[in-house]
Amino acid sequence: MWSDILxxxxxxxxxxxxxxxxVQALMALAxxxxxxxxxGEAATPExxxxxxxxxxxxxxxxxxxxxxxxxxxxxxxxxxxxxxxPVTEAIMQRLPVTLELAVLALSIALLVAIPLxxxxxxxxxxxxxxxxxxxxxxxxxxxxxxxxxVLVFFFAVTMKTLPALGWTPIEEGLGPNLRGAIxxxxxxALTEIAAFHRVLRADLIGTLREDYxxxxxxxxxxxxxxxxxxxxRPSSFSLLxxxxxxxxxxxxGTIIVEALFVLPGIGQLISSSIIQRDVVTVQGVxxxxxxxxVVINMLVDxxxxxxxPRVRRGPRARKAPVAAKARTTQGKAVSA
Amino acid sequence: xxVVTRSISSVSGQALRGARTGIPVVAPAxxxxxxxxxxxxxxxxxxxxxxxxxxxxxxxxxxAVVGPxxxxxxxxxxxxxxxxxGTGRSLLSRLIYGGQVSLVVGTVSAxxxxxxxxxxxLLAGYFRGRVDWIVTLAADVLLSFPxxxxxxxITSIFSPSVPTLLIGLALTSTPTFIRLARAxxxxxxxxxFVRAARNMGASDTRIxxxxxxxxxxxxxxxxxxxxxxxxxxxxxxxxFLGLGVPPPTxxxxxxxxxxxxxxxxxxxxxxxxxxxxxxxVFALNQAGEHLRLRFDRTLxx
Numbered sequence: 001m002w003s004d005i006l007x008x009x010x011x012x013x014x015x016x017x018x019x020x021x022x023v024q025a026l027m028a029l030a031x032x033x034x035x036x037x038x039x040g041e042a043a044t045p046e047x048x049x050x051x052x053x054x055x056x057x058x059x060x061x062x063x064x065x066x067x068x069x070x071x072x073x074x075x076x077x078x079x080x081x082x083x084x085x086p087v088t089e090a091i092m093q094r095l096p097v098t099l100e101l102a103v104l105a106l107s108i109a110l111l112v113a114i115p116l117x118x119x120x121x122x123x124x125x126x127x128x129x130x131x132x133x134x135x136x137x138x139x140x141x142x143x144x145x146x147x148x149x150v151l152v153f154f155f156a157v158t159m160k161t162l163p164a165l166g167w168t169p170i171e172e173g174l175g176p177n178l179r180g181a182i183x184x185x186x187x188x189a190l191t192e193i194a195a196f197h198r199v200l201r202a203d204l205i206g207t208l209r210e211d212y213x214x215x216x217x218x219x220x221x222x223x224x225x226x227x228x229x230x231x232x233r234p235s236s237f238s239l240l241x242x243x244x245x246x247x248x249x250x251x252x253g254t255i256i257v258e259a260l261f262v263l264p265g266i267g268q269l270i271s272s273s274i275i276q277r278d279v280v281t282v283q284g285v286x287x288x289x290x291x292x293x294v295v296i297n298m299l300v301d302x303x304x305x306x307x308x309p310r311v312r313r314g315p316r317a318r319k320a321p322v323a324a325k326a327r328t329t330q331g332k333a334v335s336a
Numbered sequence: 337x338x339v340v341t342r343s344i345s346s347v348s349g350q351a352l353r354g355a356r357t358g359i360p361v362v363a364p365a366x367x368x369x370x371x372x373x374x375x376x377x378x379x380x381x382x383x384x385x386x387x388x389x390x391x392x393x394x395x396x397x398x399x400a401v402v403g404p405x406x407x408x409x410x411x412x413x414x415x416x417x418x419x420x421x422g423t424g425r426s427l428l429s430r431l432i433y434g435g436q437v438s439l440v441v442g443t444v445s446a447x448x449x450x451x452x453x454x455x456x457x458l459l460a461g462y463f464r465g466r467v468d469w470i471v472t473l474a475a476d477v478l479l480s481f482p483x484x485x486x487x488x489x490i491t492s493i494f495s496p497s498v499p500t501l502l503i504g505l506a507l508t509s510t511p512t513f514i515r516l517a518r519a520x521x522x523x524x525x526x527x528x529f530v531r532a533a534r535n536m537g538a539s540d541t542r543i544x545x546x547x548x549x550x551x552x553x554x555x556x557x558x559x560x561x562x563x564x565x566x567x568x569x570x571x572x573x574x575x576f577l578g579l580g581v582p583p584p585t586x587x588x589x590x591x592x593x594x595x596x597x598x599x600x601x602x603x604x605x606x607x608x609x610x611x612x613x614x615x616x617v618f619a620l621n622q623a624g625e626h627l628r629l630r631f632d633r634t635l636x637x
Binding site: 014015016018019022023026027029030130134137138140141142143144145146148149150152153157249251253255256259260270271274275277282286289290293294297 | 370372473476477480481482484485488489490492493494565569572573576577579589592593595596599600603606607610613614617618621622625
């Protein structure tokens, strides 16, 4: 197991290295330079060149990259030449908002999806199951930029129960904080529900066909008892996997709702620095998100073995091939 | 936002897990198309038809003022059937022309992603070894950028325009197709007819193009609607942020964004384009699901 973790870790490091080089290359391709943005259009070419030299943007590509990489390894992602705020500080300031949104959205999605999946798996292919499937498919087709304004209309404009925009830090009370966070979280949670429902439903149906479930039923245990005490736990591993991937994705995916609800999170940092052409901040944030994504991905991959004893026992364990297959098919889709 | 093909995550090989133990599984009888599938194909057909014949239809041009601004939907004139926007332009014709943009952007960029992704996936899945490692690595690197962040970065760097959008969207859909083509190529490469072809002295090129590719194509085609739906959503998200299709060209995301500002007084400005976008994405997802269940081999073996 340890060699496996090391191999995955090495691969993840390679991916991170390539991702950060990619970001740097993308930024280098951008027409115009940071100095031109700072000095404005009236600046003379000499002034622009002098400023670029001062900021170190005139050095060769890989010199700049390794310089950036070595400071980044020490936790310094550079300082924005436009706002003069260190990028690491800006990220840390905004990370709690985005993390809270992502965790809240994940919880909402799981709270809705798990009961629906249990219902579907108890009566597979019934009218109820097909109805639930249709509803979750509908949720899947409501992107955040559609759900957001519609939710605002019903809850903020018509019923006036929740605020339409703004963020209250959690220090000022959990109630006001949640009131501001619930609509944006709901808007991004909708599309996650379908995937959770389908994965858990398929796994539950599979588990309910196992011999030991039939044995438990034959002993006279009630359906509910068997469902929750015997079938639920072994069926929840794929769900855990895709929840982790979903969390990683949500951290980069709250841009829309942060713009719509005016929330001071990572997404807003990206969009504002992109509009200001703040190359240093964009590079830092994109690298941060990509690294977070890779790390969570890897933890999920490794954690899968840690959670499921049947996988941990070794490659010959009975469920391992199936688990591996589920993991790859889901990983492909979810991270896409 | 991850955009691409979230619904593929519903794929789970585990449904078949219990096939050999416990209660025997009987394959369900072939079911008739459900109402939803019928509706989905009908809606896709309608949207495509309207988009193709937009310029021949008796609707107002996108920038013509057809009535007073912010008029709610009403029967009577075709131009005001779905209401008018903030400057009195017909929502119906803007929706139809916006659909043209969404469909073209979605299908063209998906086609780009399919082309590149299938070629790389075929090579990786057939030759394995070093080629496979490099291609998989490239796909993993592309996947570690959250799709919307990558798109935002690309469009802001090269300034928003339709070609930039196409390249960005094609890039985000490529890794999905790489993985899909690779997995299916690996499944087919181990089949007897491929070994037979090799024993008969067929070259690698021939085996890949004549034996494997024709079998991989239906699967990939079945995933196309799902990817097109995801790309339409991505394009809408970008337009919603003001970085997608540049105005004056109408786009569904841009219309929702414009309507959101006037939500309090005229909510239909959001509801009309939101409904059309929802129905289109829903129909594409349903159609994709339907095709996928019929054609994806990796789901069955």
